[in-house]
Amino acid sequence: MSGQGRGIDGARERRVRSDGIELCVVELGDAADPTVVLVHGYPDSKEVWYDVARRLRDRFHVVLYDVRGHGGSTAPVPLRGGFTLEKLTDDFLAVADAVSPDAPVHLVGHDWGSVQGWEFVTVPRTEGRVASFTSVSGPSLDHFGHWIKDRMARPTPRRVAQLLGQGARSWYVGALHVPALPEAAWRGPLGKRWPRMLERAERLPSGGHPAGSLADDAAHGAWLYRDNVRARLRHPRTDAYAHVPVQLVTPTGDAFLSERLYDDLGRWAPRLVRRTLAAKHWVPRTRPDQMASWIAEFVTAQETARQSGAPARPPAGTGPYARHFGGRLVLVTGAASGIGRATAFAFAEAGARVVAVDRDAAGAARTAELARLTGAQEAWAECCDVSDEQAMEKLAAKVAAEYGVVDVLVNNAGIGLGGTFMDTTAEEWRAVLDVNLWGVIHGCRAFGRQMAERGQGGHIVNTASAAAFQPSKSLTAYSTSKAAVLMLTECLRAELAGKGIGVSAICPGIVNTGIVAATRFAGLSEEEQRRHREKVGRAYARRNYPPEKVAESVLRAVIHDRAVLPVAPEAHVLRFVSRFAPRLGRAIARIDPPL
Amino acid sequence: MAGRFDEELRGFREVQRLAYACTEAVAAQLRPGVTERAAARMQREWLRERGVQDWFHLPFAWFGDRTAFAGFRVPLQFFPTGRRLEPGMPFILDLAPVHRGFTADVGYAGCLGPSPLHERMVADLGAHRDLVLREVRERRPLREIYEDVDRLMVRQGYANRHRAYPFGVIAHKVGRVRERPWAPRLFGFGVQSLKGLAADALHGHREGWSPLWSPYRFSDHPPRPGLWAVEPHLGFRGTGVKFEELLVVTDSRDPQESAFWLDDDLPHVRRRQEERAVA
Structure with a gap:
């Protein structure tokens, strides 16, 4: 056996006897703080929780233990019949x-740790010993049994699809029921290759885990x-x-469990808080920051209550x-008005922590207040000012130091510029590219780098425009800048895909925001500028497409990791034209705007 | 002449106070589970008991995200529904009784239980009351004032929801209505009042003004003397807040006399004064 207590400073190891088994228990933090018990899954040992435990130890009394037969704990003899949920409950108690001994504990389980956890919090004999339960990637077998029965009893096409989907994910459960073969595989080639397989398939950070005891575990x-x-499952x-409040964390990319499994969970857990995370199965290792913050928030709320x-x-x-963005850190540029402000509010409503960035300080303050x-x-x-590289670097450093690493970055700041190429001065070109393109580049460099270095995923949304794929002779500079943003997004998406960071471009059509009021029209006198602005402004107001709808698309783009998301019907039409009828798009580009 | 003018104003002021008393009385009776229809009926009955027989429009009540006119596409959606009030829900009561021939049109925004957001919005709405009065005294075209209100709302972070009213009006003219024993209504609007509005519209069309204060070209004229029921309406993600009260516009050259709010002793004005006193 190896690994127990190792790799974590100040861990206090002890042995606890239960039913003839010696359990290896590790404690961290002050025993006077609320106790959080972290239970590992299969095929793991308590080391799977180390990254999370390190982040919780300052605030909580963190307890990890190896489930019987795993890591430093001894195995029952004989093995058959020694792992029933009743016996696992004895161990936990x-x-x-x-x-x-005096206060109930807060239970957190991952995978089989969570399967056990459900048993612990649903049997009467643990009442008063558990204060809350955070379940990650492990359903109750009883709930799962009912889930299957319900779907078999009334097999609508959708329910059949759900059954088949989960069945395909659960193939390994059947395989594990074959006698002797799994043991031979684990002690042979599978055990050796498993760490590499996990690294590749689950994008787990290498080293440290699984522990050396993997094959036996x-x-x-x-x-x-x-x-x-x-x-x-049968009965x-x-x-x-x-009988306790439950926090359910669902990773959307779980290869073994369908999100649909938890659809009926409200029936079994009345005090349920749902959290959803774009990650694969091994959340405690790939997203320790987010896990620790959700556990801490939930446990603190229950403890206070x-x-x-x-x-x-x-x-x-x-x-x-709310389940996707509760407690996550979101930074929006250009947040003093229009789409940026609406996006900040949409994230705020979902319970995120929001940083509103704008060069208009009063507007940004107002956004933050609301x-x-x-x-x-x-x-x-x-x-x-997003176009100022140094200022952006400074902001990134400040945000990282004071609020943490940004989970979702929305590069939204942009300015409008109308006019033909010949009318547009070099100065105007520079102004529009500085904000619309360089602003996005600075944002991605400063904050994207932090995200990538943290290695715990994240998402970047860049606001492009329908003008990014529809040329127009009277919107040359603006369209050029937005097309560049679109391509930047696509390239960055490819680059960051390996790090679990999604990058999306939002391409809104005509949205009723203040952008027109701040738009310059190249080659016109001040008086004509004003007239143009009023006219275009009224046209935008008549179109009356609200920025709130764009904001909702931003949230959807993050949740579904969309590459390019046109918003508003005209944007969809123009995208269709650019892809399937580019000559029509070119003809549209020649039309003089009715001004 | 001045005496008759003052007397008329007193008549309008009385009915406006009566209407606001009604909103406060009904708002105090609102409990979780009350429907919009019930709230509208309570207003109607309260005023009927106090002698109101005719209406500019029947009382409206909007609860929850209906205060921000979320998803409103056709005018029928303004009418009260079976939506039930829940704790923490915003609500708006809007009524326009005609009493002794004088019309009032008032709106009252409240919230069932404390809501910091709602309080903030009500406080921010006060700025629009000042803005409208200031710009009307400057004799700015109504359409421009409308756009300035719009801009202030955007700056504050809110959406303009009075655009959802018929013709997108922020205000409309009201006047005396002849008292008749029988007061028929059309789609919730009093026929006598509609006749008055139609007559104004006809005159206005000939003279280049409109009794509807809208964002459109027909409102591109300086404020027309008379009584205007002004109703700026803020919306913010499922919460709507409005007030509605009468603005008196005269042809006086003295700025103070040229326009003034009919009554400064109204619930939302008092609330604002109290907040200022505290600050």
Whole structure:
């Protein structure tokens, strides 16, 4: 055995006896703080939680233990029948009593740790010993059993598709039921290759984990499946209601579990908080920052409520996007007006922490103020000109130091410039490229680099325009800048894909914002400029496409990791034209605007 | 002449106070579960008991995101629905009674339970009351004032929701209505009042003005003397806030006399004064 207690400073290791088994338990942090018990999955050992534990140890009494038969814990003899959920519950209670005899513990489980966790929080004998449960990638077998039964009983096409989808993901469960073969594979070639396979398929950071005990852990752990899965799926308990508040973390890219599994969960866990994360199965290792912050927030809320006797404050954020963006750090440039402001509000409503950046300090402050009133956990205003490289670098350093690494970056700041190529001066070209293109480049360089270095995913959204794919003789400079943004987005998307960072371009059509009021029309006198602005402004007002709809598209682009997202019907039409009828697009480009 | 003018204003002021008293009385009775229809009925009955027989328009009540006219496409959607009030929901009561021939048209925005966002919006709406009065006194074309209100709303971070009203009006003229024993209505609007509005529209069409204060070209004229029911309406993500009260416009050359709010002793004005006193 190797790995227990190793790789983490100040860890206190102890052995806890339960039912003839010796469990290897590691404690971190002050035992007077609320206790958080982290339970690992299959094929893992407690080391899988180390990155998260390190981030929690300052605020909580963090306890990790190796499940029986794994890591530093001993295995039952015989193995068959030694891994039933009842026995695992005994282990958990033994650990909880040893590490926190007086207060209930906050339970966090990943994979099989979460499967066990569901058992712990739904059986009556643990009542009063568990204060909350955070479940990551591991459904209750009983709920799963009911989920299958419901779908078999009324097999609509959609439900059949859900069954087949989960069935395809669960192939390995069947494989693990084959006698002896899995053990041989784990102790042979699979055990050797597993770390490399994980690194490649799951994009796990290399080194440190899985522990050296992997082959034995995995061989023993096969009995987790053999002892429980068939029995529970065939005869799921009908009383598997959670008696504690539950936080469910669902990674959207999980290769083993469908998101649909949790559709009916509200029925079983009345006090349920849902979180969704763009990640693969091993969230504790790939997204430790986000996991630690969600656990901390949830545990703190439950702890405060438990001590004051009042119901727990629901997490920040309302609406359908709260589960995706609650507590995440979002930075929006050009946030003092129009699409940027609406985007900041949309993220705020979803409970994000919002940084509103604009060169108009008063406007940005106003956005931050309203964002807080809208539901943002926190919101700040920062005054910065996106075209100023040094200012952006400074801002990035400040944001990283004070608020953390940005999870979602929205490069939205832009200015308009109308006029033909011949009318546009070099000065005007520079102005529009400085903001529209260089602003995006500076944003991606400063904040994108931080995201990539952190290595825990993220998303960048660049605001392009329908003008990026529709040429026009009277919008030369603007269209050029936006087309560049579109291509930059596509290239960066390819570059950052390997790091789990999505990059999207939003291409709105005519949106009713203040951009026209700030637009210059090249080659016109001041008086004509004013007239043009009024006229175009009124046309935009008549079109009356609200920036709120664009903002919602930004959120959708992040959730679904869309590469290019046209917004408003005209943008869809123009994109279609540019792809399938480019000659028509060129003909449109020659039309004189009706001014 | 001046005496009759003052007397008329007193008549309008009385009915406006009555209307606002109605909104406050009904707002105080609103509880979770009350429907928009019930709230509208409460207003109607409260005023009927106090002698109101005719209406410029029947009382409206909007709850929740209907205060911001979310998803409104056809005018029928303005009419009260079965939407039930819930804790924390914003609401708006809008009513226009005719009493002894005088018309009032008032709007009252409230929220069931404390809401910092709602309070902020109500406070920000106050700036529009000042803006409208200032620019009307400057005799700016109504269409430009409309656009300035729009710009201020955008700067504040809100959306203009009065654009959703018929013709996108921020205000409309009201006047005396002949008292008749029988007061028929058309789509919730009093026929007598509609007749008055139509007569104004006809005159205005000949003389180059309109009784509807809209963003369109027909409002590109200086403020016309008379009584205007001004109703700026802010919207912000499912929360709407408005006030509506009468603005008196005269042909006096003295700026103070040329335009003034009919009454400064109204709930939203008092609330603002109290906030200022606290600040």
